[in-house]
Amino acid sequence: MPTPSYPPKPSPGDRIAVVSPSSGLPGLFPRPYELGLARLREEFGLEPVEYPATRRMGATPQERADDLHAAFADPEVKAVVASIGGDDQITVLPLLDRELLRSCPKPFFGWSDNTNLLAFLYDCGVVGYHGGSVMCELGRPGAMHPMTAESLRAALFTSGPYELRPAERWNDVDRDWADPATFESEPRSRPGGGWSWINADRVVEGRSWGGNLEILSWLLMADRAIARDESAYDGGVLILETSEELPGATEVFRILRCMGERGLLRRFPALLTARAKSWSFERPNNPQQAARYAADQRAAVERALRAYAPDTMAVFDVDFGHTDPQLVIPYGGTVRVDGPARRITVTY
Structure with a gap:
């Protein structure tokens, strides 16, 4: 297994993929999702890019895998962030193109059920990031928690100790x-x-x-x-x-x-x-x-x-x-x- 290495970081103004590798809850609860997208644009200066299954409940494992492949393969997309977790991302893993993810490494942010993809990327030799979903952290009512925002900003844009x-x-x-x-x-x-x-x-x-x-x-x-x-x-x-x-x-x-x-x-x-x-x-x-x-x-x-x-x-x-x-x-x-x-x- 290759030693994991850090993929290149995005910069403000870049496009960032928003995917739902587990559950399409953005389709059921648009308020926290839309709030999270707005904060990506307004507070982080990033342009979210959605995919066919991002807002769709009941998307098949193949459809979710296709979204991940498209996000990682697009040279204009500089990072990938999960909308939220779920409970069946394990069914997506066998459908993933290991060589594609290894050859097009990008920072991936997610947690909970996204442990599946984080562990898969680790096995591919790509460092991921445990945390920072769109609906929960970015879509937090009122405002993002300052500690969350500071940590996420550092993880997204900087390299080095924190x-x-x-x-x-x-x-x-x-x-x-x-x-x-x-x-x-x-x-x-x-x-x-x-x-x-x-x-x-x-x-x-x-x-x-x-x-x-x-x-x-x-x-x-x-x-x-x-x-x-x-x-x-x-x-x-x-x-x-x-x-x-x-x-x-x-x-x-x-x-x-x-x-x-x-x-x-x-x-x-x-x-x-x-x-x-x-x-x-x-x-x-x-x-x-x-x-x-x-x-x-x-x-x-x-x-x-x-x-x-x-x-x-x-x-x-x-x-x-x-x-x-x-x-x-x-x-x-x-x-x-x-x-x-x-x-x-x-x-x-």
Whole structure:
């Protein structure tokens, strides 16, 4: 497997592809989508280019793969960003032209179900970017979160180190996209507690891999976008986050246990775990229930590490998953985790 390299960056004024490799939710919820497109134009100076399946629910895997091929092959398009996630992008992977994506590398931005494509690009030797969807981060009600906007801008336009920092306030309670009142004000937030560390007695610098834990479990089951020689992950930084489906602590432990039995966990000397999303429309946890859910999830991760990777340095509550704000993590790019200094620096 080739070592991932950074594709060229866009500049203000460039065209940027907006695709829906998972779900065509822009067709159902146009408000956050149109808001995200407007911010790409007005705040980032980019010109979004849509494709046939971008706003269409029920597009076939082949149609979504065709959009990706067109976006990567177009020399006028300088980056590709996902509209949102979903749950079946794994069906698109077998249809992708690996050589096309390798020979026309472009920065790809997405997260959640887009873990599929990020891992595929990693396997092609292309650095991607975990974060920055159109509907969620760019289409945030009221305004983009300043930390999200700063991180996304740096990842889009600059190359070099960028230091992450803990959010002073955060949110994971969603509001109804179908209700116009949702977009009249910014989401409420609550105080953040900073990061917490385990085995923080060393410095680890390596290439990142991972993403959404549930999607990783599917990729491992289907044996897709996983390196045949898993030693390719040695010395890397594992990034993990969980979704709005709120997997239970037992499920989280069992997935990590399987990764441990496979020998994956011990290959990564450092782990970044995202702040757990602890609320959903289906499970509207009150603050006490949400805190217990997050604590149980952390305990599950720690249990798996004790069993399979006891020396791994771990950082908890990093803002890069399904919570707000969201920091962009280069996928396959360099991440430096400095335990003694309690600092995390990524290279965009």
